[in-house]
Amino acid sequence: MTILQVALDVPLPRLFDYRLTGESQGSLIGRLVKVPFGQGVKFGVVVNEAATSDHPDAKLKSAELIDNLPALPADWLALCQFCARYYHYPLGQVMAFALPPLLRKGKTPRITKPKHESAVPPAPTFNTATPDQAAAIDAILGATGFQTFLLHGVTGSGKTEVYLRAIAAVLERGGQALMLVPEIALTPQLESRVSARFPGTHVVSAHSGVADAARARAFLAALEGRAAIVLGTRLSVFMPLPRLQLIVVDEEHDASFKQQDGLRYSARDVAIFRARQRDIPIVLGSATPALETFHHAASGRYTKLDLPLRAVAAAMPTVTTIDTRKQKLQDGLSAEMISAIGERLGRGEQSLIFLNRRGYAPVLACPACGWISHCRRCAANLVLHLADRRLRCHHCGLEVMIPHACPDCGNLDLQPFGRGTQRLEASLVERFPTARILRIDRDSASSPQKWQTLLATIHADGADILVGTQMLAKGHDFPKLTLVGVVGADAALFAADFRAPERLFSQLMQVGGRSGRAHLPGAVLIQTEYPDHPLYRALIDHDYAAFANEQLAERQAAGFPPFAFQALLRAEAPEIAQALEFLGTAVARAEELGAPDIMLYDPVPMRLVRLKNRERAQLLVESRSRPALQNFLAGWMTRLYACKTPRELRWHLDVDPQEF
Numbered sequence: 001m002t003i004l005q006v007a008l009d010v011p012l013p014r015l016f017d018y019r020l021t022g023e024s025q026g027s028l029i030g031r032l033v034k035v036p037f038g039q040g041v042k043f044g045v046v047v048n049e050a051a052t053s054d055h056p057d058a059k060l061k062s063a064e065l066i067d068n069l070p071a072l073p074a075d076w077l078a079l080c081q082f083c084a085r086y087y088h089y090p091l092g093q094v095m096a097f098a099l100p101p102l103l104r105k106g107k108t109p110r111i112t113k114p115k116h117e118s119a120v121p122p123a124p125t126f127n128t129a130t131p132d133q134a135a136a137i138d139a140i141l142g143a144t145g146f147q148t149f150l151l152h153g154v155t156g157s158g159k160t161e162v163y164l165r166a167i168a169a170v171l172e173r174g175g176q177a178l179m180l181v182p183e184i185a186l187t188p189q190l191e192s193r194v195s196a197r198f199p200g201t202h203v204v205s206a207h208s209g210v211a212d213a214a215r216a217r218a219f220l221a222a223l224e225g226r227a228a229i230v231l232g233t234r235l236s237v238f239m240p241l242p243r244l245q246l247i248v249v250d251e252e253h254d255a256s257f258k259q260q261d262g263l264r265y266s267a268r269d270v271a272i273f274r275a276r277q278r279d280i281p282i283v284l285g286s287a288t289p290a291l292e293t294f295h296h297a298a299s300g301r302y303t304k305l306d307l308p309l310r311a312v313a314a315a316m317p318t319v320t321t322i323d324t325r326k327q328k329l330q331d332g333l334s335a336e337m338i339s340a341i342g343e344r345l346g347r348g349e350q351s352l353i354f355l356n357r358r359g360y361a362p363v364l365a366c367p368a369c370g371w372i373s374h375c376r377r378c379a380a381n382l383v384l385h386l387a388d389r390r391l392r393c394h395h396c397g398l399e400v401m402i403p404h405a406c407p408d409c410g411n412l413d414l415q416p417f418g419r420g421t422q423r424l425e426a427s428l429v430e431r432f433p434t435a436r437i438l439r440i441d442r443d444s445a446s447s448p449q450k451w452q453t454l455l456a457t458i459h460a461d462g463a464d465i466l467v468g469t470q471m472l473a474k475g476h477d478f479p480k481l482t483l484v485g486v487v488g489a490d491a492a493l494f495a496a497d498f499r500a501p502e503r504l505f506s507q508l509m510q511v512g513g514r515s516g517r518a519h520l521p522g523a524v525l526i527q528t529e530y531p532d533h534p535l536y537r538a539l540i541d542h543d544y545a546a547f548a549n550e551q552l553a554e555r556q557a558a559g560f561p562p563f564a565f566q567a568l569l570r571a572e573a574p575e576i577a578q579a580l581e582f583l584g585t586a587v588a589r590a591e592e593l594g595a596p597d598i599m600l601y602d603p604v605p606m607r608l609v610r611l612k613n614r615e616r617a618q619l620l621v622e623s624r625s626r627p628a629l630q631n632f633l634a635g636w637m638t639r640l641y642a643c644k645t646p647r648e649l650r651w652h653l654d655v656d657p658q659e660f
């Protein structure tokens with residue numbers, strides 16, 4: 001009798017044995033099965049076949065073969081196994097995450113015709129590649145097997161053009177290409193650019209905005225080799241692609257490639273594993289590569305390709321700091337900033353004022369007694385949203401009406417403190433009453449439709465001043481935008497997270513890169529109390545390498561990644577003491593293992609200690625050696641899974657954590 005070892009969506013790091021009802025034709029590895037489990041049934045994937053089981057034959061229940069899905073290919077199974085091993089997450093849960101929900105439940109999506117089959121293919125116009133682009137394309141296409149490229153190109157240098165040409169060559173060879181992009185906001189633009197470029201080619205997109213049926217169809221199209229290009233956010237790294245020949249990760253530094261719950265994977269890192277597994281090239285593109293990536297390129301592990309010049313614009317925008325210590329600001333804006341906006345208005349050009357804080361003000365306070373608007377579920381303040389008269393928690397979503405008097409002392413004169421995009425918008429409306437002002441943040445662009453409408457307005461020349469958060473920082477090309485003003489960025493210079501400067505630098509470089517992308521020269525003005533800070537100096541010089549090298553030297557001295565490898569064990573419970581107690585137990589289990597190359601820090605409460613009424617603590621584990629860390633984690637997890645924990649306690653492991 002054949003025993004099927006099945007991966008099931010349960011939080012246990014093991015497989016489950018079943019026997020097959022009836023005869024099987026050949027191997028069943030990779031097939032979906034329906035099995036009895038506990039009181040109910042579950043769907044799972046056959047991972048192994050064995051001749052015997054540890055369970056007595058009579059106790060083995062039988063599995064039913066499901067026909068909605070062809071066998072998942074061996075390399076897809078190996079990819080899931082890699083993630084289970086590396087992130088120490090149960091294989092069945094990795095697969096449940098990687099499979100579209102419909103298919104995983106044994107359902108078959110209705111087949112529809114691909115939409116562009118009947119359309120008349122538009123005739124795409126091709127630019128001639130610049131010499132730098134041509135060199136990059138040649139290098140990528142010249143790869144004979146696994147090779148990781150860092151395409152380091154300034155904003156507007158034509159990186160996308162390089163990807164598209166490399167993809168074109170891959171399609172000509174009969175291959176499939178996978179292109180990963182950051183979260184949803186950018187995909188519609190890119191989708192139309194790609195479809196226009198490859199008329200008649202079956203392009204599928206995969207992101208969280210794609211409906212279940214479409215997602216299942218895309219998965220099948222990729223698996224059966226009908227789709228030649230898969231374009232999508234981090235999730236699409238799990239698309240099965242039998243003829244995969246090239247992977248592109250655009251904006252590879254972007255934080256959205258790391259998932260922050262469940263399977264805490266980095267799609268960029270998984271993509272690199274996948275390229276190695278398939279022995280194919282992978283291109284990581286960015287204007288501000290992650291320091292890890294830059295470090296690997298410097299050491300020769302990755303091949304660096306440079307696009308130092310903009311493709312269309314004559315020059316990079318000029319970057320200038322405005323020293324705000326020496327003047328009184330008017331509604332948070334300096335005289336220079338106000339007159340620079342005024343000049344753009346006079347010339348009919350666009351300005352973008354970047355403030356990465358949404359809402360009207362970060363807190364509402366009572367000057368009489370010191371009351372401030374706290375979230376009752378989190379260790380955080382409620383943000384004042386005047387636009388819809390609410391106080392809102394940006395961590396848990398709690399909403400309350402704005403009190404008309406202080407809840408503690410009855411004072412009627414409550415005051416907003418600090419400034420968010422709504423307040424900035426209001427003061428700009430007052431100062432420039434005839435200008436068309438558009439605020440763009442997650443509140444004004446709360447749905448994909450609203451976001452598309454806002455973008456269309458900007459493109460149709462329907463806005464003079466944009467006020468926005470980082471939503472606007474990425475990828476967009478607004479030809480008339482010639483001024484980017486940055487306000488309120490200083491706080492991030494001194495944040496506690498060692499990655500904060502890296503994030504700030506890349507954010508400012510990206511948002512500054514929106515300025516002067518076409519034929520009009522661009523300017524970036526940064527209001528700051530620290531005009532001589534090295535981070536701002538590097539921005540002024542457009543010198544990513546100087547900034548990166550300085551940061552890397554600091555990290556090396558401090559023993560931070562990429563010079564060390566980390567994992568975080570996090571626990572949460574109604575009371576912080578319970579969370580800390582579990583982490584204490586975890587330390588004891590770790591010490592039993594006696595791993596000499598591993599550094600265990602003390603369990604500490606998280607910075608945002610309470611979230612949604614649960615209190616959180618974490619424990620950092622670090623090693624100079626990735627294999628040593630992985631080895632240790634494997635033994636440690638086995639022990640932790642065996643621990644009895646109180647029902648209300650939850651814990652998880654985050655390998656290569658990005659946020660602390």
Ligand code: ADP
Nearest residue numbers: 127128129130155156157158159160161311312
């Ligand atoms: P990036 O991805 O580096 O920000 P894009 O690929 O979006 O840059 O290119 C920026 C702009 O330059 C786009 O409008 C693009 O059409 C144009 N462009 C890119 N390469 C060329 C080229 N070789 N000749 C002319 N225009 C180009």
Ligand code: ZN
Nearest residue numbers: 366369406409
């Ligand atoms: Zn009060």
Ligand code: ZN
Nearest residue numbers: 375378393396
């Ligand atoms: Zn809250």
